[in-house]
Amino acid sequence: MYTNSPKMPELSEIQRAYEEIHDSIHVTPLLRSQTFSEMSGAHVYLKAENLQRAGSFKVRGATYKISRLSESERHKGVVAVSMGNHAQAVALAARSLGVQATIVMPEQAPLVKVMATRGYGAKVILHGATFKDAHEYALEFEARTGATLLHSFEDYDLITGQGTLGLEILEQFPDVEAIVVPIGGGGLISGVALAVKALRPDVRIIGVQAKGADAAKQSLQAGHIVVQSNVKTIADGICINAPGELTFAIMRKYVDEVVTVDDEEIMSAILLLLERSKLQVEAAGASGLAALLHPGLLDVAGKKVALVLTGGNIDTNVIGNFISHGLLVQGRITILRTFIEDRPGELKRLLTVIADQGANVRELNYCPTMQALPEQHIEVTLTLDTRDHEHIAQLLDTLHDRGYTASTVQVQPKPTPIVQ
The missing domain is CATH 3.40.50.1100 (Rossmann fold)
Structure with a gap:
């Protein structure tokens, strides 16, 4: 407790x-x-x-934190560890108050964030592969220079x-x-x-x-x-x-x-x-x-x-x-997977069914299937503009009625990599 x-x-x-x-x-x-x-x-x-x-x-918290430092502390500067908003806020707040800011980032920090932080007037040091490495260096920097280490939330x-x-x-x-x-x-x-x-x-x-x-x-x-x-x-x-x-x-x-x-x-x-x-x-x-x-x-x-x-x-x-x-989440784009026979006119027939249902083709991939299906079948994957999830369901029902084995492909979002 x-x-x-x-x-x-x-x-x-x-x-x-x-x-x-x-x-x-x-x-x-x-x-x-x-x-x-x-x-x-x-x-x-x-x-x-x-x-x-x-x-x-x-920038609210960073500005107030730096404004509370003594003249001696301001003279020694501030240091922070961040690849995001905290870095830019500390850099801007320090510049507006005439204090030198040093931001430590892992070596794999995106260049756009490095440049943005430097653009606000901070010195950026790239060190280590992880946030832990960068934080340990910031602690060493604090001990060596007397700079004040600014935490991103626990202060x-x-x-x-x-x-x-x-x-x-x-x-x-x-x-x-x-x-x-x-x-x-x-x-x-x-x-x-x-x-x-x-x-x-x-x-x-x-x-x-x-x-x-x-x-x-x-x-x-x-x-x-x-x-x-x-x-x-x-x-x-x-x-x-x-x-x-x-x-x-x-x-x-x-x-x-x-x-x-x-x-x-x-x-x-x-x-x-x-x-x-x-x-x-x-x-x-x-x-x-x-x-x-x-x-x-x-x-x-x-x-x-x-x-x-x-x-x-x-x-x-x-x-x-x-x-x-x-757009995928809202049903305004869908990725559809189906199979057609490998003979003239079959792709046109499929696209006609899709067009008649009011969906627009953004992208189409057409290749021989690697699955255990008859050799004369082709796998087709289409990215479509649709109205909503109800429209997608109607499209699938129509395709099934016309004899197609069709399903939507689920795409998982890619999280931003956070190395700690």
Whole structure:
């Protein structure tokens, strides 16, 4: 049983943090979504932290943390270990406050993230094959230089800074009834919960995790911190194997509920945000919408709900794959596998049936089958534009009626590799 009671930031400290960092951050918009309101039955507002400086909420906590350093500490600089939003936030916050930032990344860090972090003014050191290697080097760097090591979520001042997001939501949406926040290590939801519950204890604070990285939910259910040996999700921003002691204590006291969503739901949410709201949101940031649209997962029908879109730093190398898979999840693309006889006119006959059902062929693969079928048969795999899952079912029924053995091919999303 968890018995520690670490000191938690108070409302007055979060309010002071907001005054301290207000001129260094954007007051991000709170956007009402008619589409998502109709889809969910709730009154939905999107807190667009994907439009924040450096592309995520992280700059709030990083700015406040660095602002709290003494002159001596500032002179020695700061160091952090990250390949994502934390790296860019620390780099930008440090530059705005005139502090040298060093970011340690594993050697296999994507070049785009290295360049983005350097672009915000930080010195980037590539070291080791894993995050553990990079973290050990950062500890050595801290000991050697006296630089302050900035944790990505388990830090009192950083949590205080993240809490400013909660104050901002209440200013923009005073009658909000529920706030949905993605959870990785728990720094953001801890700060938001502390601020909101102090002013509006009736507001429900709901956390969302990916099913492949749900250590916070498991920890809250167990009553103690659970460390996952393996985490796997496309949502790299919330792919954390354990909450911190402070964040766990805060979540345990102030978070009302934590739910999980799968990667396919997250990818569908990314696509919906792009199409319906014209917002580019990373996988972690889209997880709240995924939870809202999962039938029966959240009890918020008729309620005023704020969804925190935590960041927009989605890797352009993978966004195309996410969109394609999101279309698959929604039934707007399907991959169909069937067999035809190897003789003139059979492919045309198949394509005519498909066209008559209103499906459009994107891609076609046509090759001799390697299965135990008569030699004169050919396997055909088609990628089709379809309307929805009902349309796909109608197409399959028609093909079966015409004598085809047809089935859809399931494609699994590829999680972002997280090397720890």
